[in-house]
Amino acid sequence: MQIDNAMAELGPIFAGRVSRAPAILAQHGQSETLAASGRPDAVVYPQTTEEVVRIAQICARNGVPMVGWGAGTSLEGHALAVRGGVTVDFTQMDAVLAVYPEDMLCVVQPGITRERLNEELRATGLFFPVDPGANATLGGMAMTRASGTTAVRYGTMRDNVLGLEVVLADGRVIRTGTSAPKTSAGYDLTALMVGSEGTLGLVTEVTLRLQGQPEAVSAAVCAFPTLSDAVDCVIATIQSGIPMARIEFLDTASVAACAAWAGMDLPAAPHLLVEFHGSPSGVQEQAERYGELAGEFGSSGFQWARAAEDRARLWRMRHQAFQAILASRPGATAMVTDVCVPISRLAEAVAETHEDIARGSIPGPILGHVGDGNFHSVLLIDPANPAEQAEAKALANRMAERALRLGGTITGEHGVGSGKIGLMEAEHGLAWDVMRQIKQALDPANLMNPGKMLRP
Amino acid sequence: MQIDNAMAELGPIFAGRVSRAPAILAQHGQSETLAASGRPDAVVYPQTTEEVVRIAQICARNGVPMVGWGAGTSLEGHALAVRGGVTVDFTQMDAVLAVYPEDMLCVVQPGITRERLNEELRATGLFFPVDPGANATLGGMAMTRASGTTAVRYGTMRDNVLGLEVVLADGRVIRTGTSAPKTSAGYDLTALMVGSEGTLGLVTEVTLRLQGQPEAVSAAVCAFPTLSDAVDCVIATIQSGIPMARIEFLDTASVAACAAWAGMDLPAAPHLLVEFHGSPSGVQEQAERYGELAGEFGSSGFQWARAAEDRARLWRMRHQAFQAILASRPGATAMVTDVCVPISRLAEAVAETHEDIARGSIPGPILGHVGDGNFHSVLLIDPANPAEQAEAKALANRMAERALRLGGTITGEHGVGSGKIGLMEAEHGLAWDVMRQIKQALDPANLMNPGKMLRP
Incomplete structure (x- = not known):
């Protein structure tokens, strides 16, 4: 087995930090909303970029998929190992590497959570503004192009990641961006990587723009x-x-x-x-x-x-x-939808969604970061009832189609993962093929988070 | 000849809008600062996206390079046909296609200039803020990731282009982005294209964020x-x-x-x-x-x-x-440098540059958009004096190396073109190879603005 060969190489390097224990695999095989099967064959906990390089080289040599893991708060199954392989858990790479108060920047490892970063920044008078609600890791937030409650003022991860260190599928390490506020030196690889959901590489360092704490x-x-x-x-x-x-x-x-x-x-x-x-x-x-x-x-x-x-x-x-919404229907599972429309179409988008949900049989409270046209419904499903699951899926698809009809997008901030692949063609058409061409150029063996975002 | 075959196909379609007249070729073969040879074999003036598709298909079939042309204000030779081929002049695609005041967006063709766009927007109470000084076209500004005097407040083209229509090297037309304020649906192809200097495709439509005219x-x-x-x-x-x-x-x-x-x-x-x-x-x-x-x-x-x-x-x-600076040394040619550093290193970057220029023999006034760490020197060279040209080149290289040493970039806003290819390795290392891999995936025959930005 490929995974056994990879384990034979990983074992000596990651003594005590690589596991095939069922409980560990199960923990990394589930997400908050999806029932999709995504259990990895092994979980490894690197502590340095060099160790991530070793993981990539070993997995590449043995044809084993690699999936990054942060806090596991993705809502679209991003971090699930849908084709097995090795989950690279970044919780031991969670340091603030540097803070540059005069430039309002910091450099962090991907495994640090948003809340802990802001605790560490408190004394500097600066803070990192992007707030998706969940206490996600910065690596995960970068990879899903997360945003949340403050994006209306401070922007999304697209606007707040200035540079990255990334380990590619073949083990090469690249650095994107600089510490200057802007650059026009070549393709914007930072922006290409932000929101790429781990399909192009494993992020090992993130340079973030900070804001002054408001007076x-x-x-x-x-x-x-x-x-x-x-x-x-x-x-x-x-x-x-x-x-x-x-x-x-x-x-x-x-x-x-x-x-x-x-x-x-x-x-x-x-x-x-x-x-x-x-x-x-x-x-x-x-x-x-x-x-x-x-x-x-x-x-x-x-x-x-x-x-x-x-x-x-x-x-x-x-x-x-x-x-809170999940608790309002005891025993329910949630399907959390996520669309974003131009502000001028927000009223009809929300109203039509509300009417659509009201016509059905399942509860679906609506809420959202409406200042940038982004809203969600939390569809509450009886997990034992396939009809409800089908109804929720149909509602979610209609929400996405409605968003596209109104000039918007199938996902404002939750990303594609495995949950929204079926909607990508409708949003992107031929541009979806371009995404696959880029993926194939950088990861021809399709080992970086396979089964996500791109055309199967 | 490949160009003759292409001309035989272009001629009937673009009657009166395709030219091989020496004066037209000369006009498209020069730039404001560089003496590089970049005369195209023909110039064609499309009026629609469909016509750009025809151009791309014909050029692809005949192995003829394609180079976009806007206002010709690039400072790094971006629009010069350094390997010959067809220059696609967008001056007849200069319409404002739509303005959405409620969403503070507009959609324009690439050939419209910045000043004319703002004239057309005046009655709406909105304006497009990016201001590189030159009256460039929006297509050109998008492709060089331009910025300028107002970037400190409103951002660069990276921040102000929400979507694009692009004709790829094989004639496929893709649309990137949506009209929603944000999205996390797949790779950020908009950001990949902005600043790609025409090496990945020809832009035929640009969706721009607008700002309210300040009170x-x-x-x-x-x-x-x-x-x-x-x-x-x-x-x-x-x-x-x-x-x-x-x-x-x-x-x-x-x-x-x-x-x-x-x-x-x-x-x-x-x-x-x-x-x-x-x-x-x-x-x-x-x-x-x-x-x-x-x-x-x-x-x-x-x-x-x-x-x-x-x-x-x-x-x-x-x-x-x-x-004004050019006129201060009659008969001189200018080499305009462009670097950008973190704000905390701006003082030493400017001071060292000033001293470096003062030690030499050629005038080099310094000015810049210093609010985002970006500054220029306009090196005034006697075009008949190769020693001055060599001195200017050495000064410019030292400026770029200094910017990199201080955590900055070799170009803040002028781009790479053909002028700064030699500095890309120093800034990007292995990431420069990744840029080439993306280029090869989307333009394997290297027909889109060849000889620019990427490793030769």
């Missing part, structure tokens, strides 16, 4: 009479140019689930959660302008969160929305 | 006692987080040339030119904070340009700096 922060939550009022308020807010740091939508069902989970008192109505960053006077001006706009759309029950602990409580509620 | 704008110019004072003031300004819309540096020699050219009265000292965009109160606050900082670095002679015509005059002076 003042203010957050608020308020209710709206209808779903359209809330969404139309988002559109008006974005178009008015108010520099929102976050603007999040929760429909009535999401609010009910989140409020129950977090023990907060919120009326049964669609809500927006917003946050402003800036100077004290700037934040006040933004908050006032937003308050006026929200008033025009019938908002009520404004609760301001000016103290850090109140804001933390508010965003903890938002970040736990997935768990 | 208030204010600009100023002021002098500093020394070069270091001016550069240190830039670093302090950027690090203080003041959202500068532009912050431009001119050394004493540049100021003298520009002032003489524009008939403006400026003291013989290093200067910064700055601009602020925002609400009236925001602009005033920014201007005051900048004024205080500049004062700490000994600034004097502040001239404010609050009226639109005064600002226009100021930026016209800046935009004509190249011509």
Whole structure:
């Protein structure tokens, strides 16, 4: 067996850091949402780039697939070993290698989580803004082109990764990008790698742009009479140019689930959660302008969160929305959808989705980072009921098709993984073939995270 | 001859829009700075994407190189047909195809110039912010990943191109990106194409992000006692987080040339030119904070340009700096260098460059978009003197090596073209091979702008 040959070579190098124990394999063979089978044949825990090179060389020599693993929070099965092989678990490569406060940059290993990075940065007065909710690793976030609640202000991983170190399928190590704020020296390999879902290589270092911690922060939550009022308020807010740091939508069902989970008192109505960053006077001006706009759309029950602990409580509620919604239907499994449309089409996209879900039989609360046209529904399925699974899949496909019809994309931030391969042709047409040509050029044996994103 | 066969096919399709006239070939065989030989065998003027497809198919069939042409303002010979072939001149594909004010997007053909786009947008209250100085075409700007004076606030073409239509070497047409603000659906082909210098395909449509015209704008110019004072003031300004819309540096020699050219009265000292965009109160606050900082670095002679015509005059002076500096040494040819370094290393990069030029025999005024670490020297060479040419080349190489040593890049915004191929290995190492692998995958016969950027 190829894997046995690879293990014979990996064993002596990674004594105590390579495993075929069933519990370890099972842990790396599951994800939060998909039932897809993706158990690796082995898991290895490198500590250095050189060790990742050794893994790549050994796997390449033996024709064994390689799949990167961070925190396992992917929602589309990115880190599942759908064709077996070796899962490269980066949890022992989790250091902050350097912080350059004057350039507002840092260099990290891929296994560090978002929350720990921000803890380590706290004393510098800087922070890393991209916040997908889950406490994902920076390597995983880079590879899925993650974004989340703050993308409306600070951008996605596309905008915040300045450079990478990548181990390619044949063991070559490349560095992309520089520490300068911009460059026009050749193809943008950084951008090609960000969002490539581990199909082109294993990331071993990430250079990140940082932001100054805002002088003042203010957050608020308020209710709206209808779903359209809330969404139309988002559109008006974005178009008015108010520099929102976050603007999040929760429909009535999401609010009910989140409020129950977090023990907060919120009326049964669609809500927006917003946050402003800036100077004290700037934040006040933004908050006032937003308050006026929200008033025009019938908002009520404004609760301001000016103290850090109140804001933390508010965003903890938002970040736990997935768990809260999941708990609202005991025993359910979730299928989390993810589409993104132009802001001008957001209202119809959300309304049509809401009506579509309402016509069916399964619950599907809607919520999202609506400031950049991105929203989700959490479809709650009885795992023992194949009809529900089929209904959810059909709903998710219609959401994606709707997004494409409105000029949007099948995934705003969750990525393709194995879950959305079937929708890629519709979004990209011939450009999907170009992606495969690039993949074949860099990984002709298809060993880097095979079975993901590209045409099978 | 391959070109004759291609012409026999192109002639009937492009009657009156394909030429082998010596004057036309000469016009497309020269650039503003390089003496490199790059005359095409023919020039064709397509009007539609379908016509570009026909050109690509015919050229591919006959093994004839294809080189895109916009406004011919490249400084590194990008649009020169160094291996002959057909120059595809996009000046007849210069329409604004659509403007989506609610989404702050527009779709343009590649041949439209930056200035005309902004004229056409004026009534919408929106503008396209990237401003490289030259009145380049949007296709050319996308292909060189251009930036310029406003990148410190609005980003480069990397940040402002949302999608592309591209005709590949084999005639396939692909569309990259969507109209949604973000996506994580597959490889970022938009970012791969932006900055690819026409080596992967011919761009036939560009989707651009637009910005709201700022409510208030204010600009100023002021002098500093020394070069270091001016550069240190830039670093302090950027690090203080003041959202500068532009912050431009001119050394004493540049100021003298520009002032003489524009008939403006400026003291013989290093200067910064700055601009602020925002609400009236925001602009005033920014201007005051900048004024205080500049004062700490000994600034004097502040001239404010609050009226639109005064600002226009100021930026016209800046935009004509190249011509002004060129005129300061009658009969000279220019070699324009372009490097970009981390902000923290800007002071030493500029100071070392200044000293290096001062030790030599040729004039080389320094100026740049220093807010993102990017600066240029315009080396003025007697074209009849090979020793000066060699000296300039050596100076330029040392600038690039210095930028790399300081963590920067060999080109911030001018691109590689044929001028900087020799420096790519030093910046990218093995990653340069990856660029070539991608090129070979998409253009195996090397017909798309051959002889540029990639390893010969």
